[in-house]
Amino acid sequence: MASNKSWRQRFAGWLNEAPTSGGGGGSVKRDPAATVVKKIGLAMDVGTSREFQAPPFDLTQITNAYDTEAYVRQAIDKYIEMMFKSGWDITGKNQAAVDYVRMRLKLMAEMTQMPTDQLWIEIAEDLVKYGNVVIVKGRDKGNLLGGTKTGINVQGLGGEAPVVGYFPINVTTVSMLRDKNGTVKGWQQEVEGSDKPVKFKVTDVVHVYYKREKGTAFATPFLLSALDDIRSLRQAEETVLRLIYRNLHPLLHIKVGSEELPGQQGEVDLVRDEFENMDLEAGFVTSERVSITAVSADKIIDAEQYLRYFEQRVFTGLGVSELMMGRGNTANRSTGDNLSGEFADRVKAFQKVMAIFVDEFMVKELLMEGGFDPVLNPDDDVDFVFKEIDVDAKIKAENHAIFQYEHNVITEDEMRTLLGRDPITDRATMFMSLVTIPVAVEQAAAKAAAAPEAGTPATNNKNKPTNQNGTKPSPKVKAETDSDFKVRYLESMDRTFDYSHEAITKLIDQYLDKGDEQRLAELSQIVRLTEEDLVQVMQHHLGVDHAKPYTAHLHKLCERLHDEIMDTVNEMTGSQKDARIYETIGGLYDVMNMRLSDIASRAYDAYMTVGETMDKEVE
Numbered sequence: 223m224a225s226n227k228s229w230r231q232r233f234a235g236w237l238n239e240a241p242t243s244g245g246g247g248g249s250v251k252r253d254p255a256a257t258v259v260k261k262i263g264l265a266m267d268v269g270t271s272r273e274f275q276a277p278p279f280d281l282t283q284i285t286n287a288y289d290t291e292a293y294v295r296q297a298i299d300k301y302i303e304m305m306f307k308s309g310w311d312i313t314g315k316n317q318a319a320v321d322y323v324r325m326r327l328k329l330m331a332e333m334t335q336m337p338t339d340q341l342w343i344e345i346a347e348d349l350v351k352y353g354n355v356v357i358v359k360g361r362d363k364g365n366l367l368g369g370t371k372t373g374i375n376v377q378g379l380g381g382e383a384p385v386v387g388y389f390p391i392n393v394t395t396v397s398m399l400r401d402k403n404g405t406v407k408g409w410q411q412e413v414e415g416s417d418k419p420v421k422f423k424v425t426d427v428v429h430v431y432y433k434r435e436k437g438t439a440f441a442t443p444f445l446l447s448a449l450d451d452i453r454s455l456r457q458a459e460e461t462v463l464r465l466i467y468r469n470l471h472p473l474l475h476i477k478v479g480s481e482e483l484p485g486q487q488g489e490v491d492l493v494r495d496e497f498e499n500m501d502l503e504a505g506f507v508t509s510e511r512v513s514i515t516a517v518s519a520d521k522i523i524d525a526e527q528y529l530r531y532f533e534q535r536v537f538t539g540l541g542v543s544e545l546m547m548g549r550g551n552t553a554n555r556s557t558g559d560n561l562s563g564e565f566a567d568r569v570k571a572f573q574k575v576m577a578i579f580v581d582e583f584m585v586k587e588l589l590m591e592g593g594f595d596p597v598l599n600p601d602d603d604v605d606f607v608f609k610e611i612d613v614d615a616k617i618k619a620e621n622h623a624i625f626q627y628e629h630n631v632i633t634e635d636e637m638r639t640l641l642g643r644d645p646i647t648d649r650a651t652m653f654m655s656l657v658t659i660p661v662a663v664e665q666a667a668a669k670a671a672a673a674p675e676a677g678t679p680a681t682n683n684k685n686k687p688t689n690q691n692g693t694k695p696s697p698k699v700k701a702e703t704d705s706d707f708k709v710r711y712l713e714s715m716d717r718t719f720d721y722s723h724e725a726i727t728k729l730i731d732q733y734l735d736k737g738d739e740q741r742l743a744e745l746s747q748i749v750r751l752t753e754e755d756l757v758q759v760m761q762h763h764l765g766v767d768h769a770k771p772y773t774a775h776l777h778k779l780c781e782r783l784h785d786e787i788m789d790t791v792n793e794m795t796g797s798q799k800d801a802r803i804y805e806t807i808g809g810l811y812d813v814m815n816m817r818l819s820d821i822a823s824r825a826y827d828a829y830m831t832v833g834e835t836m837d838k839e840v841e
Contacts, residue, residue: 230575231414234355248506250624253379253380253585253588254379254381254590255337255379255380255382255425258269260403260405261403261404261405262403263403263404264402264403264404264436264437264439265400265402265403265437265438265439266435266437266438267405268400268401268402268404272399273399274397274399274408274410274419275391275397275398275399275439276293276397277354277439277440278438279442279443279446281393281443282394283446284351284352284443284446285394286448287452288351288609291452291498293452293536293537293540294445294452294540294546297535297540297541297542297775298347298350298445300542300565301346301541301568301569302343302346302350303567304345304565304611305346305350305569305572305573305608305611306339306342306343306346306608307611308610308611308613309608309609310342310606310608310609310611311322311606311607311609312327312546312585312604312605312606312607313604313605313607314602314603314604314605315601315603315644316594316601316602316603316604319589319594319596319602319603319604320594320604322588322589322592322594323588323589323604325374326376326588328387328590329386330386330388331836333360333366333386333387334360334386334387334389335390336387336389337522341388341390342576342580344390345357345390345430345576345580346572346576347570348393348430349432349575349576350388350428350572351443351445352393352443352445353428353432353433353434353440353441353442353443353444354393354429354432354440354441355390355393355428355430355431355432355579356390356391356396356409356427356428356430357388357389357391357427357428357430357584358389358390358392358426358427359388359389359425359426359427360385360386360387360388360389360424360426361378361382361383361384361385361386361426362386363383367384367386368602375593376703377591377593378586378591379590379591380425382425384591385587385588385591387443387691388428389583390630391411392411392413395411395413396409396410396411397409397410397412398410398429398789400439404437404439406424406429407424408421408422408423408424409421409422409423409427409613410422410527417446419741421460428583428584430575430576430581434576442728444539444541445539445540447539448536448540449454449610451532451535451536451538451539452536452539453531454535455532455533455535455536456526458528458529460527461525462525462529464561465525467592473516474515474516475515475516475685476493476494476497476512476513476514476515477512477513477514477515478493478511479511480511483497483509483511489511492696493508493512500769522613541565541568542565543562543564543565543702545562546562546635563615564611565599566611566612566615566655569611570608570611570701572729573608573611576607576610577605577607578702580606581604581605581606584606584607585604585605589602589604589664594773612662618719619640619726620640620641623637623640623641624637626640634646647663654676654791655831667787677744685698692790696708726835759770759828766791806815
């Protein structure tokens with residue numbers, strides 16, 4: 223029956239029962255900031271001890287370019303869209319820790335009125351545009367998380383209040399205070415028009431950066447190097463526009479008079495006035511004393527190559543291809559795949575940087591506030607990850623990992639690690655257990671059911687005599703043999719069952735008491751002996767008409783043996799917590815069931831072959 227408690231109430235109860243990490247290593251009282259090692263070496267451009275440093279370059283240029291320049295806008299948007307193309311996830315081995323982080327993020331979205339997806343997008347935008355992201359933490363100074371307001375129990379680190387929100391602020395308005403070694407001592411934000419700067423503590427700020435020169439305070443945005451190329455392209459385009467205008471409205475030279483009869487001033491003034499006052503669509507009628515010619519109309523410079531050159535420089539600076547920006551006239555599918563792959567690699571670099579900082583300075587703090595310690599207890603580690611954006615590359619990598627496993631190069635756990643998945647703990651829900659083995663069992667049963675009809679007509683007639691009175695179920699001479707075989711067969715089945723049940727129960731008991739994992743391997747020997755016993759009995763005694771009924775008996779026997787063993791395991795362990803031993807026993811008897819079903823069919827085929835050979839010898 224489903225619980226009526228809300229997810230907050232369930233987490234509240236769990237947290238109250240487990241205030242510290244289940245791994246037994248860390249405690250919520252441990253403060254990572256208290257163990258930070260002092261930096262070694264001198265920083266660059268530190269300034270005085272009380273001077274806040276702004277970025278050494280004008281980041282507003284990038285802001286203006288993003289707002290007004292189409293190439294910059296489209297390129298940056300493509301980066302952001304590609305980063306979140308496949309989404310993101312929170313993963314980890316400890317499901318309780320994963321659920322806890324997800325719950326805290328949902329609470330933050332509710333409290334800050336900023337969806338979690340939007341928070342990640344804003345962080346990614348600043349990282350791509352400026353190479354720097356400044357995130358300010360909102361603290362629970364009003365005890366919004368405590369008591370009955372949310373029903374959860376968290377404790378801030380280092381005497382601080384717990385984090386209830388993250389707020390990315392405009393990078394162009396912030397500056398930092400550092401000592402001579404580069405250790406950050408404070409942050410401040412100053413906006414034009416405000417009375418005074420707003421200062422933040424170091425513990426309340428997360429600074430994400432990409433490609434930062436050693437010893438400097440801020441990273442250098444890659445877009446800065448592309449701005450000059452964009453300006454050059456726009457100047458070249460402006461010049462081309464002027465050429466177009468000039469040729470659409472060419473410079474006209476009007477000559478009045480000739481060398482023999484030069485034009486008089488009054489005559490020149492008259493022609494000029496008429497030309498200037500005429501309509502744009504009008505024509506100009508003159509005598510032979512007036513001639514009109516266009517100047518330089520046949521000396522136009524071909525600027526296409528110049529424009530193409532500057533445009534390619536812009537694309538290179540922005541890290542995008544011509545194909546991605548709509549220039550695909552000469553690109554084929556192979557070229558497009560290569561260019562898309564290169565862009566995906568750059569996007570993955572941004573994703574990796576963002577995931578590193580989110581894990582280390584955001585997710586880690588949330589975990590420790592909830593009683594987990596991902597450093598001293600690795601199982602408590604929770605990661606923020608981006609899902610694979612290059613689907614084709616992912617499929618190829620997964621196929622190669624499976625290929626290595628199938629060819630005995632790597633183990634199953636290594637293969638699943640390459641696939642980004644945890645080792646298998648419950649095989650009962652795998653395709654093999656749910657589909658492959660049941661289908662194999664049904665196929666073997668069907669084959670066994672159809673087996674009596676196999677063989678030659680002569681042999682079949684000896685076993686099932688047919689005459690004018692019809693077909694008898696079996697020859698009379700087999701009656702006593704049938705009865706004898708049935709008794710001996712069932713007795714052997716019972717002995718096998720009792721032996722297997724007792725031996726396996728004993729091994730399970732020893733395994734649980736002594737913790738000897740090697741004893742678990744002995745279970746396979748029990749199954750092997752059981753199978754050999756059954757094969758011996760069937761091949762020695764099995765005659766005609768016995769394959770189908772005894773195959774069904776085998777199936778029921780295996781089900782009974784499997785259920786009995788599983789009940790024993792549950793009684794000994796109290797539950798199905800020991801998944802490995804449960805899986806092993808279940809898998810062994812599923813396979814045994816499939817094998818024994820096939821044994822009955824093969825035994826009958828062997829009997830029929832021998833019987834046919836004997837008939838030929840007699841004839």
